[in-house]
Amino acid sequence: METLTLVREREGRTEVWEITWAGLAVEIASGTVGRPLSTKVKNFGSPREVEAWLRSELDRQLKAGFKIADKPIAPAAGEDDEDDDDDDAPAPARGKAAVSAGPAVAKRKATPRPAAAAMSSSDGPLRVLVASPGKPSALGSRVGGMPLAPSSMDWPDCACCDKPMRFVGQLRLREVGADRDGLLTLWHCTSTGDKACPSGDPTSGAARAIVLDEEDLVPMLAPPSSAEITLLRTQTITAEALAGRISDPARAYADTLEARREVVGLVGAQLWVGAATTATCKPCKAPMKPLLQLEAHAGGGLGLGGGGRGYAQLCSACGAAAWFVQRVK
Ligand SMILES: [Zn+2]
Ligand SMILES: [Zn+2]
Structure with missing residues (x-):
C-alpha cells in the first residue's frame, strides 16, 4: 500500500487531496485539514490503468496549485504508521522477493x-x-x-x-x-x-x-x-x-x-x-x-x-x- 498526499493553502486553510493505492484499488480522500475528509474508492482492471489514472489526476492537481506533502495526513485503512526517522538506514532485503506487484x-x-x-x-x-x-x-x-x-x-x-x-x-x-x-x-x-x-x-x-x-x-x-x-x-x-x-x-x-x-x-x-x-x-x-x-x-x-x-x-x-x-x- 502506498500513499501520496497533496496539499494546497487556500484562504488560511490547508486543502488535502490524498490517494492510497494497493493493487488495483485506489482510495481518494479529500477535504480540508481539521475536518473529516470525504473518501471514495475506485477499482481498476490493470496496473496500467491505475498508473494512467494516478498520473492524470496528479497532473490535474499540480496544475491546480497542489504540492506534494512529505507526510500523509489522512489515516488510511490498515495504516502502517511508519516513521520517517529510520529512512537513514534502509534494511537490506536480502533474499526477499521484494519487488513484486508493480x-x-x-x-x-x-x-x-x-x-x-x-x-x-x-x-x-x-x-x-x-x-x-x-x-x-x-x-x-x-x-x-x-x-x-x-x-x-x-x-x-x-x-x-x-x-x-x-x-x-x-x-x-x-x-x-x-x-x-x-x-x-x-x-x-x-x-x-x-x-x-x-x-x-x-x-x-x-x-x-x-x-x-x-x-x-x-x-x-x-x-x-x-x-x-x-x-x-x-x-x-x-x-x-x-x-x-x-x-x-x-x-x-x-x-x-x-x-x-x-x-x-x-x-x-x-x-x-x-x-x-x-x-x-x-x-x-x-x-x-x-x-x-x-x-x-x-x-x-x-x-x-x-x-x-x-x-x-x-x-x-x-x-x-x-x-x-x-x-x-
Ligand atoms: Zn530534452
Ligand atoms: Zn574533475
Missing part, C-alpha cells in the same frame, strides 16, 4: 545478454544493486520518489529541449564504491521519437548527475508534472557482493539479473552494447571512472520505455559526476 516489473523484458558486451571496470569490488520497497522522501539511496535538494535548487531542465528532466534516483556515493561523501542525483530527458534528445551523450546536457552535499536537503515537492517522477514505486537501493564466477563478471552479472528480479544494477563495472562511453570531466580535462549502472527494469524509474541502462561515472579528482543512458530496443 506494473513496470510485471512486464519486464528479457535482459540482453551482457556476456558479449564490452566491459569497463573501476578499481573497487563488483557488487550488485538490490531494490526493496522504499519511501518517496527517504534520505538514503533509492530509485524513484521525490528528489531531495537544497531549497535554492530549481528542477533541472534538459539542455537540449529545455523541458524538465526525469528524476531517476539518488545514491549515496560511499554506498556505491566512491571514496567521498555526497548524494549522487540522477536526471535525464525522456523525450522519444525522431526528436529525442541525445541522453546517451554525456556532453549533451540531456542527462545529468548532480552531486549534492547531504546537509540541508529538502524534498522538491512540486514536480513540473507527474512525468518527471516515479509514482508507483520507490525502491531503496543497497549494494551487495556479486556472487558467481568472478573470472567472468559479465556472465555472473547476467546470471544474477536473470535469477533475481530485485537486482537492478551493478557497482564497480559497466557493461556496454557496443563500444564503451567514457565521460570527460570538463574542469579537470580527465576521463571519469565507471561507478555504477542501473537497469531500466528497475521499476520503470529510468523512463526508457522498452529497455536500456543508465551509467554513472565519477571524476576521482574533483568529484564531479556524469549520468547518461543507453536505450536497448
